[in-house]
Amino acid sequence: MISSTDTKALLDLLSEDGTLESFIPEFLAKFKRHNHFNICCSLVMLMEDRRILNHSQRLVAFYILHDLYCGEQSFVNPFISVLIDVASDDSADIVERAFLLQLLGSTHSSNSKKEIVSQTAAEYIRAFDPNSHTLLTREQLLKQYSDKLPVEPYRCYFKNASIKNVIRDPDIPQGCDADAPELDDSTPLGKYRIGGGNRETAAAGLIQNTSLKGFEPPWIRPVPPRLPEQDGELVWLTPDNNHELLWDYGMCADTSRGAAVRDLIGRALKGALAPTQQQKVLVELEADPKLVYHCGLSPRLLPELVENNPVIAVEVLLKLMNSVQIADYFKVLVNMDMSLHSMEVVNRLTTAVDLPTQFIHTYISNCISSCENIKDKYMQNRLVRLVCVFLQSLIRNKIINVQDLFIEVQAFCIEFSRIREAAGLFRLLKALE
Secondary structure, three states: OOOHHHHHHHHHHHHOOOEHHHHHHHHHHHOOHHHHHHHHHHHHHHOOOOOOOOHHHHHHHHHHHHHOOOOOOOOOOOOHHHHHHHHOOOOOOHHHHHHHHHHHOOOOOOOOHHHHHOOEHHHHHHOOOHHHOOOOOHHHHHHHOHHHOOOOOOOOHHHHOOEOOOOOOOOOOOOOOOOOOOOOOOOHHHOOOOOOOOHHHHHHHHHHHOOOOOEOOOOOOOOOOOOOOOOOOOHHHOOOOOOOOOOOOOOOOOOHHHHHHHHHHHHHOOOOOOHHHHHHHHHHHHHOHHHHHHOOOOHHHHHHHHHHOHHHHHHHHHHOOOOOOHHHHHHHHHHOOOOHHHHHHHHHHHHHOOOOHHHHHHHHHHHHHHHHHOOOHHHHHHHHHHHHHHHHHHHHOOOOOHHHHHHHHHHHHHHOOOOHHHHHHHHHHHHHO
């Protein structure tokens, strides 16, 4: 429960002779806040047997349990149920019952709580008048404190079946006389005999050697039976090492073809290849489509290949169509500067495979924006013609649904209606409307 140092400090505190209101400041000075609950639990254990603490010490303990948590607004006193049980116990001492009712404010007495706590516990006992107090039943107290008690208390079958730590010894009379036997730690189930002059020893031994759990029945759980072993279940104990060797037929293979393609792709990024060189790249890629993954091309280098060798760019993209990187290549292609070669690559791709609709729409929007933003009139007219021819090809081949881009393309045709190709595209749109 608590350390030996705290045990001695608690018993010394209960033995002090002072007014009741002086015990709370003394308690706070002796014990740290995080240990208050354990100290109070020890007090509850000590008071389970009325002979462990004398009359004055019990009143001091009750006062500490009540007033220690009076100023706590965030939660209810955790020991309120203990105080109510004692205050409503018909077999309890009438002085203790009246004292608790006055602390709880549940009795009509001529003495106020302030007058009570300004006395010592011994003075309160001497001045006690039973005729001036009205005791309440348990039902009355529970009704009064219904908002501070749990709706349904926690029930533990093992706790309910347990034996309490503090057990009355039938061989010892109710009083503690000097002829009673000394403390006997060997008595069964942790019973403590209180003899003359060893009351504090019994209290200290009770706190140090027991806990709040009591003597609960053991939770007997039989060992589950082993399941029968299955064939092959313990195969890892005798692993099978009869593995066949697999020969890598690609070892020592001729890699000159891949090296030649990488070299030609490197040149294609810097300038246009000769027709024979272009043909060699196309033939090698057709013979081994996997060479496209080892030719040294990356999405970042695609714009250079498109501008210098669009035919090779188309072939490379077709071979990469099923790779996980094709989305990165499309992203680079749609965001690169519009040119005759980029439109040629896109146009060839649309006739060869089914491109994502969003990619085509984004590319068309970028082409229209490029035409609108160019300042050079000559280059603008040239690009507008290229875009119009490109759009007419997509529409006639039914690669795009013109209704999806009707408003944007129509506005483009109207803006550049002075150009013959734009006027022809506008008439085509009207015919399809």
